[in-house]
Amino acid sequence: MSFWAILLLALAMSTDAFAVAVCRGTSYQSTPFIGALKVGLLFGVIEAITPLLGWLIGYIALQYIEKWDHWVVFAVMLFLGISMIYNSFKEDDENCDESVTQSSKKSFLMLIFTAISTSIDAFAVGVGLALANVNIYLAAGMIGLATCIMVTIGLLLGRKIGCFIGKKAELIGGIVLILIGVITLYQHLL
Template sequence: MSPFSILLIGLAMSTDAFAAAIGKGVAMGRPRLRDALRTGLIFGTIEAITPLLGWLLGKAAAPYVQAWDHWIAFVLLLGLGLHMIINGVRGDEHDEPEAQADSARSFWLLALTGLATSIDAAAIGVGLAFLDVHIGIVAAVIGLCTFGMVTLGVLLGSKLGEIAGKRAEILGGIVLILVGAGILYEHLQHPLA
């Protein structure tokens, strides 16, 4: 997997966290840099750990599905991409930033939100277990991209609003589908690779 593909995965994985961070920024009103960095660190750390866990799960299953690994990676990326696009188009009607304003700074609330937005990163880890890729580098890139995007999302939350966050999630879904198609295309072009 090329460094550019790894960067695209990192950016795509950070878009749902970015959308959530915009909501957190709105709920915080005028967030301070310290609050944004703290939120980014929590989300980035969780987002870096979950692909490692998914990768371990995928490696355990790898001997049983090696002939289909490229299809599994493609289907997982396609499914995650479509899920992100649907969520971005549909929106979250149940979000209530005003009701969350008092507890938005809570570590556990941030950690739970970070975990909820990182489930897709665990699935990416499962898919990457079937490819020749260094999971530590991918996890670090995902974590750093998420840290940066969440920090930015919190700071800009009150200015960008929810619309930009949903558009970012749609874009992230499209990127995941394209990366999955690239993996499948590369394997079908070079089946022994």
């Protein structure tokens, strides 16, 4: 997988966190840059760790499925892409109308839970990356950095651009994941 494909993958993996950040940002009167950056770092670190965990499991499984690993990569990317596209059309009023009056401890736990829930797809991608023989440290670092940047921007712009734009980013991310899966399958079948 080329550097540009990994970059596209990183951007695609960060779109669901971006959509959540934009929707969360709509509920804040104002978001200070440092606060948005802290949330972005939290999401980025979690999003960087999960593909490493997935890669480890995929690497262990590689010896058992090496002959059809490209089909597994294709299936994982297709499933995640379709899931992201589906989620981009789903109504998500819960995130867009979230109250800011939560206690800071409860709010922090919700942030961690949200970061983990948006990074589950990165875990599955990590499994696929092990099968595609990709430099996982580069990929995980780029995924984490892209997520940190996208979440920070999403929180800062949430009030201005609204949930609609965040959902469209998730749609584009899903399409990119499907394309990466198709390209991987095509390259192995040649």
